[in-house]
Amino acid sequence: MPETAWKDFDTLESHIAKQEHLHARSRGMFSDLLRRIGVATKIVSSKVQRAGLLDVLGEQGAVNVQGERQMKLDVVANEIMKATLRWMPSVVALASEEEDEPIALPAKCGDEDGYVVLFDPLDGSSNIDANIPVGTIFSILHPVVPDRLSPDNYLQPGRRQLAAGYVIYGASTMFVYTTGQGVHGFTLDPEVGEYVLSHENIRIPDECRCFSANETNYDAWDEPSRRFADHVRYGNDPRYARTSSRYVGTMVADFHRNLLYGGVYMYPADRRTGKGKLRLLYECSPLAMLAEQAGGSATTGTRRILDVQPTELHQRVPIVMGNLVEVDLYERMVAEAGGG
Numbered sequence: 001m002p003e004t005a006w007k008d009f010d011t012l013e014s015h016i017a018k019q020e021h022l023h024a025r026s027r028g029m030f031s032d033l034l035r036r037i038g039v040a041t042k043i044v045s046s047k048v049q050r051a052g053l054l055d056v057l058g059e060q061g062a063v064n065v066q067g068e069r070q071m072k073l074d075v076v077a078n079e080i081m082k083a084t085l086r087w088m089p090s091v092v093a094l095a096s097e098e099e100d101e102p103i104a105l106p107a108k109c110g111d112e113d114g115y116v117v118l119f120d121p122l123d124g125s126s127n128i129d130a131n132i133p134v135g136t137i138f139s140i141l142h143p144v145v146p147d148r149l150s151p152d153n154y155l156q157p158g159r160r161q162l163a164a165g166y167v168i169y170g171a172s173t174m175f176v177y178t179t180g181q182g183v184h185g186f187t188l189d190p191e192v193g194e195y196v197l198s199h200e201n202i203r204i205p206d207e208c209r210c211f212s213a214n215e216t217n218y219d220a221w222d223e224p225s226r227r228f229a230d231h232v233r234y235g236n237d238p239r240y241a242r243t244s245s246r247y248v249g250t251m252v253a254d255f256h257r258n259l260l261y262g263g264v265y266m267y268p269a270d271r272r273t274g275k276g277k278l279r280l281l282y283e284c285s286p287l288a289m290l291a292e293q294a295g296g297s298a299t300t301g302t303r304r305i306l307d308v309q310p311t312e313l314h315q316r317v318p319i320v321m322g323n324l325v326e327v328d329l330y331e332r333m334v335a336e337a338g339g340g
């Protein structure tokens, strides 16, 4: 690292501390919580980076609440997140994609000052055996009632999130987060063991370079979704002259690339079930907060993702997320078809 860079050696810890004043009631607990999420993800990163050498590849041999086959690393990452956060004096409850129900914790502080942490411990885990990037996604809320396990505390619309972020375990490990003051990215320096500020105030470029969707589902999409995909892929709009189809199958990886390059990610509802695949509380809401903070947007087609009132912990929603222009266009096409 060039000498000059050390002068500005801003780590996740120092950057979070600067955000601390934004949460006056937090008395340092907010910083502690974000730092602990950083610690947990460094541990997860160490497992992911050595996955081929440890007995953590392959399936766990169980099915989670989602009805999905658990990978060994799903379980490992989930246990690391729980073990790292469960002793936090400020955390009143945890909710995980890998847990059927939320977990109440014996927080020491008054519940009204506490935090509820929701997370997907290893997003895209089915890719892990092929060494394709995976990620951890987290969302932080304040509880709204004293009963720690009350659904009111976690069934909150995404606009009430205090912070949201993800860690992508790829060619490098990056921690990307927002507290409502922009989106900032930190690259893990394995020699130092610190997340170092590498991408300050990320803004999504106003160019739709990437179209990200599982296009084998095209025939199951409703008409506006098919019309939107055709417009971006085959239309004669010069805006899409340089647009390429890019789909990893890990939401965090597809989101991260589109955040830096510009692009749109879509996982519409299946026409038969009327449901989307991605989970609202610990996938769509946190990434939607990041998208909006970076100048983008995220919609179900008829509603801003951050305004969706959750009704159950593992609720799934359709989502189109990325450049503001594309999300607005999709919403218009849905409205023209009589949706919304």
Ligand code: P6P
Residues within 6 Å of the ligand: 123, 124, 125, 126, 214, 249, 250, 251, 252, 254, 277, 278
């Ligand atoms: P499909 C991974 O299982 C995930 O939840 C997201 O990370 C990813 O974008 C999506 O599902 C992939 O789903 O149906 O394309 O395999």
